[in-house]
Amino acid sequence: MTEKPPIGAATKLCMSLSGRPGNGGSRLHNRLYELLGLDFLYKSFGTTDLAAAIGGIRALGIRGSAISMPFKEAVIPLLDHIEASASVIESVNTIVNDDGVLTGYNTDFIAVRDLLKAKRIDPATPFVLRGSGGMAKAVAAALRNLGFDHGTIIARNVDTGPALARQYGYDWRADLPEPGAPLLINVTPLGMAGGNGADLAFPESYVAAAEIVFDVVAQPAETPFIKLAREMEKLVISGASVIVLQAVEQFVLYTGVRPDADMVEEAAAFAHGAAAAAEIRAALG
Numbered sequence: 001m002t003e004k005p006p007i008g009a010a011t012k013l014c015m016s017l018s019g020r021p022g023n024g025g026s027r028l029h030n031r032l033y034e035l036l037g038l039d040f041l042y043k044s045f046g047t048t049d050l051a052a053a054i055g056g057i058r059a060l061g062i063r064g065s066a067i068s069m070p071f072k073e074a075v076i077p078l079l080d081h082i083e084a085s086a087s088v089i090e091s092v093n094t095i096v097n098d099d100g101v102l103t104g105y106n107t108d109f110i111a112v113r114d115l116l117k118a119k120r121i122d123p124a125t126p127f128v129l130r131g132s133g134g135m136a137k138a139v140a141a142a143l144r145n146l147g148f149d150h151g152t153i154i155a156r157n158v159d160t161g162p163a164l165a166r167q168y169g170y171d172w173r174a175d176l177p178e179p180g181a182p183l184l185i186n187v188t189p190l191g192m193a194g195g196n197g198a199d200l201a202f203p204e205s206y207v208a209a210a211e212i213v214f215d216v217v218a219q220p221a222e223t224p225f226i227k228l229a230r231e232m233e234k235l236v237i238s239g240a241s242v243i244v245l246q247a248v249e250q251f252v253l254y255t256g257v258r259p260d261a262d263m264v265e266e267a268a269a270f271a272h273g274a275a276a277a278a279e280i281r282a283a284l285g
Contacts, residue, residue, distance in 0.1 A: 002036065002037025003037055004033055004034050004037050004038065004039070005037075005039040007041055008039075010039060011039050011040065011041050012039065012040045012041070012063045012254075013040075013041050013042075013043070013060075013061075013062045013063060014029060014040060014041070014042045014043075014062065014063050014064045014065065014254050015042065015043050015044065015045055015057075015062055015064075015065045015066070016042075016043075016044045016045065016065060016066035016067075016068060017045055017046070017047055017050070017053055017065055017066070017067055017068065017071055017075075018044065018045075018046060018066075018067075018068035018069065018071075019046065019068070019069055019070050019071070020046070020068075020069075020192065020193070020219070021044040021045060021046045022044065022193070022218070022219040023044065023271075024218060024219060024240070024243060024271045024272055025042065025044055025066055025243065025247055025271075026042050026043060026044050027267075027270060027271035028243075028244060028247050028267045028268065028270070028271035028272070029042035029247065029250075029251060030042050031266070031267040031270045031271065032251055032259050032263060032264075032267050035259065035263045035266065035267065036255075036257055036259060036263070038255055038257065040063070040254070040255060050071055050074055050075060050078070051078060054075065054078040054079070054095075054102070057095060057097055057102065058097065058100050058102060061097065061100075062097055063096070063097055063254050064094065064095060064096045064097060064250065064253060064254040065094070065095045065097075066093060066094060066247070066250055067092055067093050067094065067095060067104075068093070069133065069134070069135065069189065070133070072091045072092055072093055072133070072134025072135065073090060073091055073092075073133070073134045075092050075095070075104065076090070076092055076104060078102075079092065079095065079102045079103065079104045080101050080102050080103065081101070081102070081103040081104070082103070082104045083103060083104060083105045083106070085105070085106050085109055085141075086104050086105050086106035088141070089106050089109060089134075089137045089138055089141050090134075090137060091106055091108075091133075091134035091135070091137045091138055092104035092105065092106060092134075093105070093106050093107060093108050093134070093135075093138070093246065093250075094106065094107050094246075094249075094250045094253060096253050096254065105250075105253060106138055107245075107246040107247075107249035107250050107253075108135055108138035108139075108242070108246050109138045109141050109142050109145075110245070110246065110249050111241075111242045111243075111244075111245035111246035111249070112138060112139050112142040112143075112216075112242060113142040113145055113146060114245055115237050115241055115242060115245065115279070116142060116143070116146055116237075117146065118279075118282050119212070119235060119237060119282075121183065121212060121235075123146050123147035123148045123149070124149075124150070125148070125150075125182050125183050125211075125212070126150040126151065126152075126181055126182055126183065127143065127148060127150070127151045127152070127181060127182070127183035127184070127185055128151070128152050128154060128176070128177065128181040128183070128184055128185065128202075128206075129143075129151060129152070129153050129154065129170075129185040129187060130154040130155070130176075130184075130185065130186050130187060130188050130190075130201060130202070131153075131154075131155060131186065131187030131188040132153060132155035132157055132160040132161045132163075132164045132187075133160070133187070133188075135187050135216055136153070136155075136164060136187040137164060137167075139185060139187050139216065140153070140164055140167070140168045140170065141168065143168070144168045144169070149169070151168075151170040151171070152165075152170060152171040152172070152173055152177060152181070153165040153170050153171065153172045153173075154172075154173055154174075154175070154176055154177075155172065155174070156174050156175075158174065161174065176202070176203075176206070179203075179205045179206045179208070179209040180209050181206070181209070181210060182210055182211040182212060183210065183211065183212045183214065184201075184202050184206060184207065184210045184212070184213050184214065185214040185215075185216075186201030186202065186214070186215045186216065186217065186223075186225055187216050188201060189217070190217070190223075190225070191215065191217045191223030191224050191225050191226075192217045192219060192223070193219045193220050199224065200224050200225055200228065201215060201217075201223070201224075201225040202225065204228060207225070207228050207229055207232060207234065208232060210229075210234060211234060211235060212234060212235040212236075212237070213225065213226065213229035213234050213235070213236050213237070214236075214237040215237070215238060215239050216239045216242050217239040218238075218239035218240050218242065218243040218272070219239075221238050221239065221240035221272050221273060221275065221276055222238075222275075223239070226238055226239075237279070238275065238276060238279065240268075240272040240273070240275070240276035240279075241268075241276055241279040241280060243272070244264070244267075244268045244271070244272060244276060244280050245280065248264055261281070264280060265277050265280055265281050268280045
């Protein structure tokens with residue numbers, strides 16, 4: 001292992017912007033920097049002034065930034081270029097700064113697609129997806145890309161919910177249907193630490209009737225929804241796995257270096273625990 005240089009004037013800074021900053025991304029990126037001996041430093045930030053924060057990325061030469069809820073759509077007008085996948089999804093979760101030129105990417109799509117493939121979930125499986133924000137767009141795009149045809153978007157927002165459903169050819173409802181969908185997907189803050197942390201994304205009867213539970217909430221990795229699904233011995237995809245795989249793609253964009261599977265697994269365990277590392281191992285083959 002190459003020794004990481006001490007922090008100095010040449011150190012490149014990467015960061016994240018979120019409404020509710022956590023430690024997982026910082027721990028994972030910084031651990032990979034250590035394993036690869038890269039002169040980088042990663043720090044998470046919250047902000048109430050998105051435009052000023054993006055201006056700071058440009059002015060200070062910050063190499064890259066992850067973008068989390070609730071900024072994934074609002075950030076788009078503040079950037080110089082939008083990469084194709086982010087443009088189609090209309091959601092950005094990654095900014096790369098090339099000498100003051102800011103380009104938006106979406107690595108959530110890649111992570112979700114790879115995890116669904118790794119779990120070998122039959123695309124004929126009907127699903128219910130709860131949420132219609134920026135991350136929901138990436139999840140819906142990945143489902144459609146893999147050939148999932150039978151799905152319902154659940155969203156109370158009568159603008160974004162129907163629009164997302166129409167874009168990918170799914171049904172829309174403002175409220176939950178009767179229990180029975182084999183695949184349940186939560187793409188809302190329900191279960192997230194610091195907000196609705198005690199809330200179940202789907203009632204217990206829905207989890208009991210399901211076969212597969214997918215929660216994109218990563219903080220905490222074991223949301224009430226995921227805990228209940230594990231207790232009921234359902235197939236589980238956790239938000240910690242999503243955040244690790246999308247972070248690896250961000251890492252490559254920032255550094256130009258792709259860590260090997262062993263490094264990713266070690267960093268995942270360091271940042272999010274053994275369960276996330278095991279899922280990452282399966283996703284990376």
